[in-house]
Amino acid sequence: MKFVDEYRDAELGRAVAAQILATxxxxxxxxxxxVCGGHTHTIYKYGVDDLLxxxxxxxxxxxxPVCVIxxxxxxxxxxxxxxxxxxxxxxxxxxxxxxxxxxLLDAKAxxxxxxxxxxxxxxxxxxxxxxDRDVVFFAIGFxxxxxxxxxxxxxxxxxxxxxxxxxxxxxxxxxxLRALLESPDLRLDGFIGPGHVSTVVGARPFExxxxxxxxxxxxxxxxxxxxxxxxxMVLTQLAQGRCEVENQYTRVVPxxxxxxxxxxxxxxxxxxxxxxWRGLGFISQSGLRLSEAYRDFDAEVRYPVPGIRxxxxxxxxxxxxxxxxxxxxxxxxxxxxCTPERPIGTCMVSSEGACAAYYNYGRLARERQVV
Amino acid sequence: xxGVDGVPACADDGSCITCSDQGLVLRxxxxxxDGLALCVDETxxxxxxxxxxxxxxGAGDVILVHARVALVxxxxxxxxx
Numbered sequence: 001m002k003f004v005d006e007y008r009d010a011e012l013g014r015a016v017a018a019q020i021l022a023t024x025x026x027x028x029x030x031x032x033x034x035v036c037g038g039h040t041h042t043i044y045k046y047g048v049d050d051l052l053x054x055x056x057x058x059x060x061x062x063x064x065p066v067c068v069i070x071x072x073x074x075x076x077x078x079x080x081x082x083x084x085x086x087x088x089x090x091x092x093x094x095x096x097x098x099x100x101x102x103x104l105l106d107a108k109a110x111x112x113x114x115x116x117x118x119x120x121x122x123x124x125x126x127x128x129x130x131x132d133r134d135v136v137f138f139a140i141g142f143x144x145x146x147x148x149x150x151x152x153x154x155x156x157x158x159x160x161x162x163x164x165x166x167x168x169x170x171x172x173x174x175x176x177l178r179a180l181l182e183s184p185d186l187r188l189d190g191f192i193g194p195g196h197v198s199t200v201v202g203a204r205p206f207e208x209x210x211x212x213x214x215x216x217x218x219x220x221x222x223x224x225x226x227x228x229x230x231x232x233m234v235l236t237q238l239a240q241g242r243c244e245v246e247n248q249y250t251r252v253v254p255x256x257x258x259x260x261x262x263x264x265x266x267x268x269x270x271x272x273x274x275x276x277w278r279g280l281g282f283i284s285q286s287g288l289r290l291s292e293a294y295r296d297f298d299a300e301v302r303y304p305v306p307g308i309r310x311x312x313x314x315x316x317x318x319x320x321x322x323x324x325x326x327x328x329x330x331x332x333x334x335x336x337x338c339t340p341e342r343p344i345g346t347c348m349v350s351s352e353g354a355c356a357a358y359y360n361y362g363r364l365a366r367e368r369q370v371v
Numbered sequence: 372x373x374g375v376d377g378v379p380a381c382a383d384d385g386s387c388i389t390c391s392d393q394g395l396v397l398r399x400x401x402x403x404x405d406g407l408a409l410c411v412d413e414t415x416x417x418x419x420x421x422x423x424x425x426x427x428x429g430a431g432d433v434i435l436v437h438a439r440v441a442l443v444x445x446x447x448x449x450x451x452x
Contacts (some may be wrong), residue, residue, distance in 0.1 A: 119439035148438035151421050196394045199442045252435055252443055260424045261442065
């Protein structure tokens with residue numbers, strides 16, 4: 001398949017791996033964070049890390065949209081979903097994310113009308129079909145999925161659909177990266193930047209990383225060769241003493257992003273003063289809510305939500321995993337009490353979560369064996 | 372595709388369709404008047420996509436889609452009717 005097969009060529013992969021080996025300094029340990037959960041998934045599905053030298057460590061970042069939702073927001077979602085007049089719609093993964101007293105799937109089993117959708121457009125369609133019910137869409141995701149919610153809300157407004165509401169949990173990628181860079185317990189050498197977020201925001205928002213923190217960033221695609229080449233580009237910058245934003249994913253990412261998408265986001269959303277991230281705590285201006293012009297569609301205006309901060313289960317170490325401080329298999333409940341079938345933490349729920357990627361691809365109890 | 376508890380699971384190719392934070396490469400088959408386009412993936416599965424965010428979309432264009440919104444055009448149609 002064009003745009004896919006050419007980026008999975010094993011021979012080319014080995015050639016890039018040889019370049020990486022020639023680039024690294026023996027005796028120096030490199031820590032490179034892949035920001036996006038999609039990259040984490042690719043790395044373990046294709047064994048990208050097995051091609052890396054032992055002194056190049058990939059650290060998994062906070063870019064899985066499901067993993068970063070805190071338990072309190074799940075509780076808020078369930079509170080909205082339990083209203084008898086509500087049809088509550090959300091992406092499938094969110095159905096299984098535990099709140100303090102169960103999941104949305106549990107609420108559905110207890111009688112709440114919770115339905116899985118593939119896009120906000122599906123939720124709007126349900127709203128048109130059920131004018132006597134309130135249809136609430138549980139919006140999650142970074143700047144990749146926020147345009148979909150924005151366009152759907154613009155469509156709902158233009159059509160005058162009065163029973164469509166959004167429970168907005170969209171987040172932005174730059175503030176958590178800054179928080180990670182300010183974190184004293186994490187030393188990183190560079191970043192693999194998020195490819196599809198960058199189709200919307202462009203590469204420019206990441207320029208603060210080399211400018212303010214002296215770390216290289218390479219925006220990367222999601223095929224195994226993309227990720228491998230991006231690691232090589234980060235290491236090359238380090239070897240040459242350079243520090244800048246590079247775009248490996250030029251076939252998809254324009255440096256300035258998608259202007260129309262940014263205009264839609266600016267019309268429909270505004271920044272919250274602060275938003276809680278699982279594992280990272282409250283981060284200023286990192287979450288989106290509906291703008292004044294779209295307040296009539298805001299589920300949090302329509303329905304009261306508890307808004308109570310809930311601490312993660314003590315056994316769960318998703319926070320440390322999301323910050324890259326520990327590997328998933330270092331968590332005490334990984335693969336035992338916490339599995340994809342019965343997740344305790346969000347990182348085990350979504351396929352983009354680091355724990356699920358480790359579990360599904362056999363990284364159960366040890367570091368990789370480097371060939 | 373269904374996983375545990377009847378919840379759709381991730382596809383075998385690793386795509387995370389359940390949280391929709393996954394880029395899908397689709398080809399536009401036809402355009403509707405309201406900013407929607409009928410698209411098809413490599414398996415022949417059809418999907419309705421919002422194409423408001425790309426310039427002059429047309430049948431045959433290959434697009435990258437997130438949560439049923441085209442974010443970028445990967446290739447223009449080689450022959451456009």
